[in-house]
Amino acid sequence: MPFPTTSDQYTILTQIGASPNSAVYLAKCDSQDSSTSSTVTVAIKIIETPQIIFDTNLLNTSLTLIDHPNIVRPHCCFFADDNRLWIVMPYMSAGPLQSVLSHSFPRGMPDQFTSILLSQVLQALVYLHRMGFVHKAIKPSNIFFDSQGTVKLSVFDLMISADNKIDRDSSIPYWVPPDDEYSFKSDIWEVGVLAMEVTWGGPPIIDPRILESQVLNISRRFPYELKTETGRRNSGDRRIFGDAVKEFVKTCLLKDRLERPTAASLLDHPFVVKGENANNFLFKSIPKGVIEIDRRFQLEKERIIGIMNNDEGLKNQSEKITKISGWVYNDFLFELEPDGESLGKRVRFGGETIREFEKEEEEEEEEGESSTKVDDTPSLLEIIEKNLMSGGDGSGESSKKKKKKKKIVDQESLVKMLTSVLGNIDAQREMVSMLINHVGYLSEKQSEMSNEIKRLETELKAEKEQYFQLELEYEFLKLKVPDSDDDQKEYPSSSSSSEQINTM
Structure with missing residues (x-):
């Protein structure tokens, strides 16, 4: 129409x-x-x-x-x-992807779901690029699911956006490509960031101080659930990310845009090829298990509108943090982090980057043990590093002497210990998440079937009553109308009479 x-x-x-x-x-x-x-x-x-x-x-x-x-x-x-x-x-009742992530996948989608989603987003992007359009805004708020579980990319923003220049004067959000202007390859950078956000379930940043520096931007990008609490990304909360998705993201987030692949070539990437089967029952059932967006928005309306109206509290927090001029991809930790010009000095431990804010380190040394900290409980990573450095002998003296020295931890040993501790917990959680969605979908179908059975039973009962009434009427009519054979004997038909007359 x-x-x-x-x-x-x-x-x-x-x-x-x-x-x-x-x-x-x-x-x-x-x-x-x-x-x-x-x-x-x-x-x-x-x-x-x-x-x-x-x-x-x-x-x-x-x-x-x-x-x-x-x-x-x-x-x-x-x-x-x-x-x-x-x-x-x-109208898409499930709402944008940012709402779906917050509601159903707060710790990120399973890799299988991510590959299906990216495959469909890339198919849309290939189509747009062939028509000469640069999207410029590939983000969770522009991606939807229809009622059948098909991924839909919104394109209106690209139709009304005339400026291809990228503003690099203010602090740069982590999803902005490191290019001077938007191009087809800028869309590829945004696809890589999208893959990280979907896999993480939110901002792909570990350090809580970095999260706080981006709190206003992140809150607008993920308004349905703030994920900037201090210490949220500690060792115990980390997922084990697959090599395939990490390789895909690494391919997209190359600083030199000329080295980034095209959207068409990314469709042949092994991680994306796994998602070519869009008929995955669990993936297509995602919209069924999500609270409709109108109800969800009403539950969080005041906070979301406060964020969108430049909430003063968020503005004050963001003004305290140093400007971030750019971002780099850390393949080992599978996160985005500020580049070397943005925040302090960083020291590498066998492939893992640990940021040291020099002023904070000096203040902690001067204050000693009396300094106030947000959380004194050592993280899993710190315990493992301590044991590796001390040889596992628990020597307090040697660890104190080495505390101020740069630690060098063998990457292979660290990965082995982390893997042995974490095991396959994340895979099990992903399976539970899929089963929960599956059970929710089946429950909804069961409820629909129960309602349909009740409706049919009501119709059957009404039909039986109607049939019973018709039987009564039939019997009543039989009593009032004489039987046809008896009637013929008592009242001969006109045709019989005429035959008799002709015979005479």
Whole structure:
């Protein structure tokens, strides 16, 4: 059906999302077809102050040219009487990927799910690149699941974005590519960051101080659950990431954009090839196990809107932290970290990067044991390093003497010990997560079947009663109407009479 381009044809029901300069609403659209009186549920994004003014008629025509199973395109867009931009889109009840991660995968999606998701995102990206479009905003808030579990990439942002320059004057968020301007290869950097976010379940950063430095940006990118608590990324909370996904991310996050692969070539990457089978039952059941976005937003509405309105508390926190000029990918830890010009000195331990903030280290040495710390409990990594350095003999004297020296831990030994301690716990947790989604889906289906059985039983009962009434009426009619054979004997038919007359 054609969608109207005037605001009075839509009925706003409730708010389901927010961003710094816009809000998203659930709405009903009245059909323009006079022969029907049907209404369609849609999502409407209303932008308060568009950065650029453009011809919406031309844009609506351009949108009709985009047709791909993994792309969700707006039905239409128009400027309302108050000069706000209205974007009418299909309603996806599961909401954006950022909400799905927070609700169902707070510790990240299993690798199998990640490969399926990336495969479908890359197929959409190959299509866009062939048409000459650079997306510029491949992020969880622009990725959706439809009711069948198909991944959909939103493309409206790329249609209205005219500036290809990348702002490098302010502190750089970790997802911004290290390029001077956006290009096809910039999209590849964003795909690599997306893969890390999906695998982590949030920001791919370990150090809580770095998380705090990005708290305002991260809160806008993941508004449904803040994951910036101090010490959240301690050793006991780390996942074991597969080599295939780490190699995929490493390929995408090359600093030199000319060395990054194309979207088409990434479809042949071994990690992505594993996700070509999009009919995975558990993956397709993801939308079934998620609270609908309108209910979820209402539960967290005040906090999310506070974040989007530049909450003063978050602003004050972010102003205390040193500006970050760029990011590098740490393949060993599978995280993004500030480059050498951003935050202090970093010391390497056999492939693992440990950041040392020099001022903080000096203050801790001067204060000694009387200094106040957030958490004095040693992490698993610190215990292992201590045992490795002391030879496992528990010598307090030798460990104190070596405390201020640079530790050199053999990477192979460290990995072996971590692997032996962590085992396959993460794989088991992933399996439990998949089973929970599966059970939730089956429970929903069972509930639907129970309701259908009750409905059929009610219909059957009504049919039986109707049949019983018909039988009674039939018996009653039999009593009132004489039997046909007896009737013929008592009252001969006219044809018989005429035959008798002719014989005479």
